[in-house]
Amino acid sequence: MSEDLWTPHAPSNPEFSIPALSVPEGVVAGSVTLIIPTFNEAGNIGELLSRLAGSLPAGLACEVLFVDDSTDDTPAVIEKAALDLPFPVSVLHRENPVGGLGGAVVDGIRATGEGRPGTDWIVVMDADLQHPPHLVPELVGEGERTGADLVVASRYLPGGSRAGLAGNYRIAVSRGATGLAKGLFPRALRGISDPMSGFFALRRSAVTADALKPLGYKILLELAVRCRPAKVAEIPFVFQDRHSGESKSGAREGMRFLAHLAALRSATPLARMLGFGLIGLSGFVPNLAALWLLTQAGMHYLPAEIAANQAGVLWNFLLIETLLFRDRRHRHWADRVGRFVLLANADLLLRIPLIALFVARFGMQVLPATALALVTTFVLRFAATEALVYLPRKARTARPTRS
Ligand code: GDD
Ligand code: MN
Numbered sequence: 013m014s015e016d017l018w019t020p021h022a023p024s025n026p027e028f029s030i031p032a033l034s035v036p037e038g039v040v041a042g043s044v045t046l047i048i049p050t051f052n053e054a055g056n057i058g059e060l061l062s063r064l065a066g067s068l069p070a071g072l073a074c075e076v077l078f079v080d081d082s083t084d085d086t087p088a089v090i091e092k093a094a095l096d097l098p099f100p101v102s103v104l105h106r107e108n109p110v111g112g113l114g115g116a117v118v119d120g121i122r123a124t125g126e127g128r129p130g131t132d133w134i135v136v137m138d139a140d141l142q143h144p145p146h147l148v149p150e151l152v153g154e155g156e157r158t159g160a161d162l163v164v165a166s167r168y169l170p171g172g173s174r175a176g177l178a179g180n181y182r183i184a185v186s187r188g189a190t191g192l193a194k195g196l197f198p199r200a201l202r203g204i205s206d207p208m209s210g211f212f213a214l215r216r217s218a219v220t221a222d223a224l225k226p227l228g229y230k231i232l233l234e235l236a237v238r239c240r241p242a243k244v245a246e247i248p249f250v251f252q253d254r255h256s257g258e259s260k261s262g263a264r265e266g267m268r269f270l271a272h273l274a275a276l277r278s279a280t281p282l283a284r285m286l287g288f289g290l291i292g293l294s295g296f297v298p299n300l301a302a303l304w305l306l307t308q309a310g311m312h313y314l315p316a317e318i319a320a321n322q323a324g325v326l327w328n329f330l331l332i333e334t335l336l337f338r339d340r341r342h343r344h345w346a347d348r349v350g351r352f353v354l355l356a357n358a359d360l361l362l363r364i365p366l367i368a369l370f371v372a373r374f375g376m377q378v379l380p381a382t383a384l385a386l387v388t389t390f391v392l393r394f395a396a397t398e399a400l401v402y403l404p405r406k407a408r409t410a411r412p413t414r415s
Contacts, residue, residue, distance in 0.1 A: 043073040043074070043131060043132040043133060044073065044074040044075070044131070044132070044133045044134075044135060044148075044152055045074075045075050045076075045077055045120075045124050045131045045133070045134050045135070045216075046064070046074065046075070046076045046077065046134075046135045046136075046137065046148065047077050047079060047117055047120035047121065047124075047134055047135070047136050047137075048060075048076065048077070048078050048079070048136075048137055048138070048139050049078075049079050049080075049081075049113050049116040049117055049120070049136075049138070049139070050078050050079070050080045050081070050082055050086050050090075050139045051080075051081050051082055051113070051260050052082045052083060052084045052086060052257065052260075053082070053086050053139040053140060053256075053257060054082075054084050054085055054086045054089045054257075055255070055256030055257050056139050056140050056141060056255050056256050056257065057086065057089045057090050057093050057139065058089070058093050059141060059255055059256075060139055060140075060141055060145065060255075061076070061093050061094070061097055061101070063141070063145040063146070064076065064099075064145045064148070065097050065098055065099070066145075066146075067145045067146040067148060067149065068098070068099065068148065068149065069149060074099045075099055075100040075101070075102070075131075076099060076100070076101045076102070077101075077102050077103075077104060077120050077123060077124070078090055078101070078102070078103045078104065078139070079104045079106065079116040079117065079119055079120040079123075080103055080104065080105045080106065080116075081105075081106050081109035081112075081116060082105075087103050087105050090103050091103070104119060104120065104123055106119060111226045111227065111228075112226075112227075112228050112229070112268075113210075113228065113229050113231065113260075114224075114226025114227060114228055114229060114230065114231040114234060115226050117136055117226065117231045118221055118224045118226050118231070120134075120136075121134060121219060121221045121224075122221035122222075124216065131216045132215065132216055132217075133152050133155065133213050133214065133215060133216065134213070134214045134215075134216055134219070135148055135151060135152065135212070135213045135214075136210065136211065136212055136213075136214070136231065136232075137210070137211050138210055138211070140254045140255055140256070140257065140259075141252060141254070141255035142251055142252045142253070142254055142255075143165065143210070143211040143249070143251075143252070144249060144250070144252060147165060147211075147247065147249055148213075150247055151163045151165060151211075151212070151213040151247060152213050154213075154245050154247050155213050155215060155245060158243065158245045159243060160215075160241070160243040160244055160245035161214065161215040161217075161218035161241035161242055161243055161244070162212060162213070162214050162215070162218065162235070162236070162241040162243075162244045162245070163212060163213040163214075163244075163245045163246065163247065164204055164205075164206060164207075164209050164211075164212045164232065164244065164245075164246045164247075165206075165209055165211040165212060165246070165247055165248075165249040166204075166205045166206035166209060166246045166247070166248055166249065167206050167209065167248075167249065167250070167251050168190075168205040168206050169205060169206075169246055169247070169248035170248060171248035172206075172248030172249050172250060172251075173250050173251065174186065174251045175250050175251060175252065175253070185266070186208060189208055189269060190206065190207060190208050192273065193207045193208070193230075193233055193273065194207065196273055196276075196277055197233075197236070197237055197276070197277075200236050200237045200240060201233075201236055201237075202244075203244040203245075203246070204232075204236060204244055204246070205246060206246070207230070207232055207233050207236060208230060208232070208233070209232055210229070210231065210232065211249065212232055214235065214241070215241070218239060218241045218242070219235065219239050219241075220239065223238050223239060224238055224239070225238075225275070225339055226272075227268055227271060227272040227275060227338075228265055228268035228269060228272055229261060229265050229268070229269065230269060230272055233272070233273075233276070234272070234276070237276045238276070238279075270335075271334055271335060271338060274287065274334075274335035274336065275335075275338055275339065278335070278336050284336055284394075284398070285391075285394050287335065287336050288332065288336060288394045288397070289390065289394075291328050291331045291332055291335070291336070292328055292390070294327070294328075294331070295324035295325070295327050295328040296324065297327075298323045298324050298326075298327040299320050299321060299323055299324030299327075300320070301323070302319065302320035302323035302324075303316055303317065303320035306319055306320060321357075321360070322353070325352070325353055325356040325357070326349075326353075328352075328356070329348075329349060329352045329353070332352075332397070333348070337398075337401075337402040340402040340403070341402070342402075342403075343401070348401050348402075351400055351401045352397065352401050355393055355396050355397055355400065355401070356393070358393075359389045359390075359392070359393045362389050362392075363385050363386070363389050366385040366388060366389065367381050367382055367385045370384055370385060
């Protein structure tokens, strides 16, 4: 890699909003900011920082920013370890840990300032030494050499491996998640063999923190899909065993991952409408199941139809909430359920007069008239649900201003 990348170069960063714990004499906060998210990693900090110090070329233009959501003494451990290092170290401790790991990384990116002159590169890595610190110069060097905006450390290139991924179960999950993400985002993930990697270098100028709405662990996926870096490069790496402590990911992260994929995929109105339709179709299953149960239990089929329909409506509501409009839940939940259920039932009530209108007034056949009524009420219900249940706060509160 080019040597000059690591020599301190002005201007230093007055805008770096978090004061460094210690800035060694003669070192200028530099062209590489390492963002390291931490959640209870006290046992890894010392080893991580000393290995970083041993890996980074002397006279470096580099700083380390921990974005910490810990409930243990990790910040104090960092503070102590930061004292005799050749680079500045800061901690951004978040009292309100929104977005988990991904949210921490975005807050770190934001703290380096938009268009800040000092940081050319951001490197994101884990604190538990599963990402080898000695590869940091190589990641940045590869970006400089190729002119890429994003350099991913990949476990799936020749020379890379997932040695530290514990057990067949986790390997299968990781493979499945990678395949799913690549299948859903073939264009955004072209050239990225390991979109689940949490170890990468990013040109500061290629990212706008405000464009990111991370959800859980997969911050690289979020960056690749929402920021679309123009050029991507990769280097291989061997995913190591965790140095100390335990992994924080679990089944809950799996659910968040699926919700994250849905949120990324449904970013356009047309995609949201498609999702709305698919979820609507899936609602037939709980609807029919409830109908069967209720009629089995001896209920007359007409009231049973009405009750069973509500089961389908609630099913749709839960899926639409978590998969489509997760970031638009501004109203109170009871308010949202009420409005959603009303709209869903209004849809049924509207359908019959609409069919009658198409047949009697426009002379349509019953079948096409019914199909047209279904499509019409579907589009109306989608538009009404978006506007009346999930309209973004800004648009809802915007009032024409009088001068
Ligand atoms: N600030 C913050 N907040 N940090 C967090 C949080 C959080 O809520 N959750 C986890 N972290 C930190 C951990 O302290 C660690 O430094 C890093 O994020 C990764 O967490 P692990 O719990 O060690 O994750 P993992 O080993 O299961 O997952 C790793 O491998 C995946 C690929 O299989 C990570 O590198 C993922 O990014 C990667 O996708
Ligand atoms: Mn880990």
